[in-house]
Amino acid sequence: MIAHGQKLKVTPEIRDEIKSALGHGSRVGELAKVYGFSRQLITLVRKGKFDDRVEPYFRCSGCGGKVTMPCRLCNIRGEM
Numbered sequence: 001m002i003a004h005g006q007k008l009k010v011t012p013e014i015r016d017e018i019k020s021a022l023g024h025g026s027r028v029g030e031l032a033k034v035y036g037f038s039r040q041l042i043t044l045v046r047k048g049k050f051d052d053r054v055e056p057y058f059r060c061s062g063c064g065g066k067v068t069m070p071c072r073l074c075n076i077r078g079e080m
């Protein structure tokens with residue numbers, strides 16, 4: 001079990017745990033508390049946004065763009 005409020009990334013393992021918990025009748029709000037994720041994020045997991053074939057999008061702290069991490073644009077800029 002994961003400590004409440006811990007900041008975590010959605011690893012494939014956690015994604016699968018959440019999906020199976022949802023499949024067993026757990027509620028989005030419950031899981032959000034257990035994993036310390038937002039309800040929105042749990043919903044995204046349920047919708048398959050974190051499946052291996054689909055990369056989730058994040059707000060880049062470097063350029064502010066909606067990108068897959070690591071941000072390619074910032075990588076390119078960093079190399080110039």
Ligand SMILES: [Zn+2]
Binds near residue numbers: 060061064065067
């Ligand atoms: Zn960026």
